[in-house]
Amino acid sequence: MKKFLLLFCAFVLLTLQSCGLYSFTGADTGEANTFQVNFFQNQSDLVEPGxxxxxxxxxxxxxxxxxxxxxxxxxxDLIFEGEIIDYYISPMSATAQNTAAQNRLTIAVNVRYYNTLEPEKDFEQRFSFYYDYPAQTQLTTILETALDEIYTRLTQDIFNAALADW
Structure with a gap:
């Protein structure tokens, strides 16, 4: 039993040493130790406070x-900056009475990513996502839920573009 345990430990040690540690998020931060996220100012035509x-x-x-x-x-070491460039509501489908049956809240951000240690990974890119809701529903009643879902998707897309090594 001792021999088996010794062989198993040696195998695990060699595997970790040769392949490196695996990140379950797929994040490749390289030699970076720090990051900064500069304030994303809202420059959209329709301004939603906060x-x-x-x-x-x-x-x-x-x-x-x-x-x-x-x-x-x-x-x-890694810098994220940009601005919110779109925040708008649009009708998505109509009823027989020519009124909206469903609305869509869309937010788009322009992101500039700088990797000061590996400048070849720098990029500037537009990201957007949306939330659909029934037209009879007031946006104020679902706004928090909508924003949470949109932020979750946008931030994950930005993270993947900057740090995912798939």
């Missing part, structure tokens, strides 16, 4: 929860 701060915080939280990087205010 979505800029809430989105910025959501992105910070996701990166902190899925990596071992430390959040800093400046001089981060």
């Amino acid at each position: 979505i800029d701060l809430a989105f910025t915080t959501s992105l910070q939280d996701l990166i902190q929860n899925q990596t071992s990087l430390s959040l800093v205010n400046n001089n981060g």
